[in-house]
Amino acid sequence: METIQCDVAVIGAGTAGLSAYRAARNAGKRALLIEVGPHGTTCARVGCMPSKLLIAAAEAAHAVREAPGFGVNPGPLAIDGQAVMARVRSERDRFVGFVLENVAAMPAQDKHDGRARFIAPDRLRIGAKLEVAARAVVIATGSSPDIPSAWAAAGPRVISSDAVFEWTDLPRSVAVIGAGVIGLELGQALHRLGVRVAVVARSNGLAQLKDPLVLAAAAQALGEEMDIRFRTEVAGMARAGEGVELRTRDAHGAERSEHFDYVLVATGRTPNVHGLGLDHAGLALDRRGIPQFDRHTMQCGASSIFIAGDANAELPVLPEAADQGKIAGANAARYPDVKPGLRRTPLAITFCEPQIATVGRGYKELSNGREPFAIGAVGFDDQGRSRVMRQNKGMLRVYAEYGSGRFLGAEMVGPRAEHIGHLLAWAHQAGLTVAQMLDMPFYHPVVEEGLRTALRDLAQELQKPPPPPKPVPDCTPGC
Numbered sequence: 001m002e003t004i005q006c007d008v009a010v011i012g013a014g015t016a017g018l019s020a021y022r023a024a025r026n027a028g029k030r031a032l033l034i035e036v037g038p039h040g041t042t043c044a045r046v047g048c049m050p051s052k053l054l055i056a057a058a059e060a061a062h063a064v065r066e067a068p069g070f071g072v073n074p075g076p077l078a079i080d081g082q083a084v085m086a087r088v089r090s091e092r093d094r095f096v097g098f099v100l101e102n103v104a105a106m107p108a109q110d111k112h113d114g115r116a117r118f119i120a121p122d123r124l125r126i127g128a129k130l131e132v133a134a135r136a137v138v139i140a141t142g143s144s145p146d147i148p149s150a151w152a153a154a155g156p157r158v159i160s161s162d163a164v165f166e167w168t169d170l171p172r173s174v175a176v177i178g179a180g181v182i183g184l185e186l187g188q189a190l191h192r193l194g195v196r197v198a199v200v201a202r203s204n205g206l207a208q209l210k211d212p213l214v215l216a217a218a219a220q221a222l223g224e225e226m227d228i229r230f231r232t233e234v235a236g237m238a239r240a241g242e243g244v245e246l247r248t249r250d251a252h253g254a255e256r257s258e259h260f261d262y263v264l265v266a267t268g269r270t271p272n273v274h275g276l277g278l279d280h281a282g283l284a285l286d287r288r289g290i291p292q293f294d295r296h297t298m299q300c301g302a303s304s305i306f307i308a309g310d311a312n313a314e315l316p317v318l319p320e321a322a323d324q325g326k327i328a329g330a331n332a333a334r335y336p337d338v339k340p341g342l343r344r345t346p347l348a349i350t351f352c353e354p355q356i357a358t359v360g361r362g363y364k365e366l367s368n369g370r371e372p373f374a375i376g377a378v379g380f381d382d383q384g385r386s387r388v389m390r391q392n393k394g395m396l397r398v399y400a401e402y403g404s405g406r407f408l409g410a411e412m413v414g415p416r417a418e419h420i421g422h423l424l425a426w427a428h429q430a431g432l433t434v435a436q437m438l439d440m441p442f443y444h445p446v447v448e449e450g451l452r453t454a455l456r457d458l459a460q461e462l463q464k465p466p467p468p469p470k471p472v473p474d475c476t477p478g479c
């Protein structure tokens with residue numbers, strides 16, 4: 001058995017792991033990056049980048065379809081599925097190539113291929129012949145799509161998002177299970193590219209939205225365009241020729257059976273923490289089996305083990321993986337003298353159209369608290385620039401604290417939400433009040449004027465007396 005000694009062992013060479021490795025190296029430590037799969041990161045290979053490439057093609061098709069609304073008639077639309085998928089894959093390969101170049105430039109002794117698992121809190125085993133003795137370890141193992149075994153039994157046409165980016169042509173029909181972020185992004189993109197798509201949503205939820213009015217606006221806008229079946233569950237699926245026979249049951253108990261070329265399962269991703277030998281790491285785990293950790297230091301308990309990125313399921317998006325990896329790597333290098341790192345205002349964007357953005361503290365979190373909060377709103381139906389562009393759908397709701405007037409968060413579905421979301425996240429992180437936000441410049445005619453309307457509405461709400469705080473629950477025995 002060979003043993004490698006290092007200061008920081010990083011398990012997983014995705015965005016979080018690469019970031020942790022760089023932070024540990026920058027601190028002057030000997031770091032070892034261990035990867036079981038192909039290098040290139042989930043983001044570049046099967047995540048952010050190929051999904052946005054598919055969406056870009058769908059947006060082009062949608063613009064052509066929408067052109068007659070402006071009096072511009074481009075003629076019949078023809079979508080070349082092979083060309084669409086060829087561009088998705090070749091541009092994806094280019095992005096992956098940049099990551100591979102970076103990995104190739106690392107010193108050979110700093111990386112090792114293989115599956116790592118703990119055999120002690122400070123010791124990892126890779127395969128049968130190698131052990132790593134590390135002063136500190138960063139778990140950056142990412143997450144994997146989850147297909148229930150009963151569904152997977154219906155054959156290879158029951159797929160996760162990973163498989164979509166290997167297609168060489170567009171299929172005729174796809175059932176998407178789940179109206180979360182992946183379901184909406186890929187479902188709408190495929191729909192716009194001429195694929196018959198049905199989205200099966202077991203609740204009324206859509207992506208990361210929790211505000212009931214914003215959710216209703218999103219359901220209206222997205223439901224007008226595509227077939228989303230709310231409060232419908234999968235009753236079963238079976239292999240049928242080259243495709244899948246899908247049985248669904250709606251909220252009234254009515255069953256429906258249909259044939260699709262593919263069933264795309266987008267019901268969430270599972271952190272890759274099982275099979276890591278965590279029982280040998282001496283860590284306290286939560287009910288999902290994820291090590292408990294401090295979100296400011298990324299440290300698991302008081303141990304020399306840190307966890308970053310999708311592996312901890314806190315906020316499974318790329319910017320968080322990069323930030324968390326940096327904090328985890330820096331603290332692993334300086335262990336036991338750990339320090340809180342920079343955690344930014346939470347920001348999440350779903351790239352469907354209209355886009356969805358959530359910023360800071362969301363409606364559910366604020367509603368669960370005791371303190372009342374003020375709400376301002378704008379609908380985009382009559383918003384000037386949105387109407388000019390024929391993108392006048394959706395709603396923005398902004399939240400603030402009574403008394404201080406501090407901006408707390410927002411939920412939005414509407415045009416340019418990716419940019420408005422950033423503006424709001426910057427204002428939130430800067431700790432601005434609604435009055436300070438209204439002092440900022442707004443040009444004309446821009447979608448941001450809609451944001452100003454919502455903030456003015458919020459400023460008026462803040463003038464009113466706040467509703468009383470929620471009563472403290474009566475905890476007397478027997479209640």
Ligand SMILES: Cc1cc2nc3c(=O)[nH]c(=O)nc-3n(C[C@H](O)[C@H](O)[C@H](O)COP(=O)(O)OP(=O)(O)OC[C@H]3O[C@@H](n4cnc5c(N)ncnc54)[C@H](O)[C@@H]3O)c2cc1C
Nearest residue numbers: 012014015016036037042047048116142309310316317318
């Ligand atoms: C379809 C899709 C679209 C997305 N779009 C966006 C988007 O637009 N914007 C956004 O911000 N986020 C998006 N995300 C999320 C984003 O891709 C992830 O949050 C991010 O890539 C997670 O990075 P990570 O480093 O935690 O994990 P990964 O990049 O998955 O890295 C984990 C690595 O650990 C390795 N590993 C696992 N177990 C072991 C082990 N025992 N030993 C050694 N190695 C191991 C894995 O092989 C993997 O390479 C998307 C995700 C998907 C699936």
Ligand SMILES: NC(=O)c1ccc[n+]([C@@H]2O[C@H](COP(=O)([O-])OP(=O)(O)OC[C@H]3O[C@@H](n4cnc5c(N)ncnc54)[C@H](O)[C@@H]3O)[C@@H](O)[C@H]2O)c1
Nearest residue numbers: 178179180181182183202266267268269316317349350351
């Ligand atoms: N733009 C982005 O930032 C982006 C894009 C894609 C993915 N991601 C990340 O990837 C993660 C995973 O995405 P996801 O869409 O798989 O998960 P998700 O958690 O966003 O959505 C899963 C959805 O599936 C539903 N669901 C679960 N079980 C179901 C069932 N049996 N039948 C029908 N519906 C069911 C859930 O109610 C939920 O709405 C996200 O949390 C997100 O952080 C981010």
